[in-house]
Amino acid sequence: MKKLIYRLGLLLFVVSPVWLRAQDADQSLQVQSTLDQQLAQVPQELQPDDNKPGLSRFLLRGYAHSGLEVTDEEFSFVGGSFNPILVFRQSDRLLFESELEFEFEDGELEIGLEYADMSYILTKGLTLRVGKFLTPFGKFIPDLHPAWINKFPTKPLGAGHDGILPTADIGAELRGGAYLGNMKTNYSFYVVNGPQLNDGSVDAEEGGMLHYGLFPDNSKQKSFGTRIGIFPFSNSSLELGFSAQTGKVGAKETKYEDVGATLYGVDLSFVKNVTGLSSVIDLKGQYAVAQVDDVEYPEPENPTETHTFDNKSTAWFAQLSIRPAFVDSKLIQNLELAGRYSSFKTPEGAPWEVDQSQFEIGLNYWIDWRTVFKFSYRAISGGEEDHHGGEEAEEGMTNAFFIHWAIGF
């Protein structure tokens, strides 16, 4: 008898929450039904709109990456970075976007604003963009630099924040795409504050260098630039780009105020599914030149004297990757083999003279379309001229093995 009472009690203990939950569910359905009926009676213009600003027109995207670097002298975790991209579609024509960067570097948190701009669709093929935007010069910075897109944990020499090429600037831009007959083209025309010339008055070691993205502008002169892209093949697999930018770069009311700088470059992108290889091949390349007018700068070892040099810098890279995306093996589908060679030369005779090349080879494993593990090796040759008859490698630029992960979200 005791056993029967015990079993009935146990059964009641188990069944009662289910029964009560079923009762709750019935009540919830009744409430929901009542609400739906009441909502149907509300005038259409007062009903909730899924597209209300702040709810669905806002998109939080971005990327993050981190990794491990192994050199002869170092074995450390590096490159912790989190880059949220905020996108807000105000209307079919108006878009706001910005990218922040939170990076842990040299033991400190660095916060940066990569870009923050507003785009307005003027016509079907023309968009006005104003604010701080990625300078549409070449291919790597505007399109390929995010960690989950870049095939390597590093950047090609000469590109990036310490290179000779523009990264982001403040100004206005007209951009878009159109067809000339059956050939697709894209274009950008922009005016920006432009780079600023380091005249060597504060640090003679940097006399003649161009600095990008500084604010406020050092003069009333602006830089004008363009990039034109053409797609010769109807399947858009090949893109050829031509970039140029020119403007005065010296500070106003100094002897450098009329010094100009002209940048020009070509770039290439070829992406194709090769059936015979069951793979996607991706070829990228870029060649760029920065030429500053000849002018005299203070001599580093004796600033009362001056010196000059042909202020011309070049940077180029070529990159090839292959991913056997169409083979049967899931494991091999997700592998990607990549190689990249880049070269960087700054003016001969300049205190900041560099003649460097870098070769990288890597094997990437894609967890999904936006998450990748990168295993790569970087070999550096050449370096900074020390002007005492030898060469020394730039700090932090040595042969290294990297294991990185990156995710676009």
Added chain:
Amino acid sequence: MKKYSVLIAVFAVVLAAVFITSCATTSEVSAAKSGAQLWGENCLRCHNTPSPATFSDPEWDAAVLHMRVRANLTDDEAVKVAEFLKSAN
């Protein structure tokens, strides 16, 4: 001379804008392409293609407008790509 340079630059930009506006935003080739094909061709140039099931319709609207500006898509291309991506929802 500086003022003339600025005027010439402004004139060149306006001229370019007028020329671009007169260009077609579609062609026989692009008109024959599906949204899926345009999605593959344009996204893959820089990064792997996301699954259409990744976002909701309003999120795709924001993402496609973002990429329309970034990748210099024409209006017709953007409309087709958005329709394809939203077809999964």
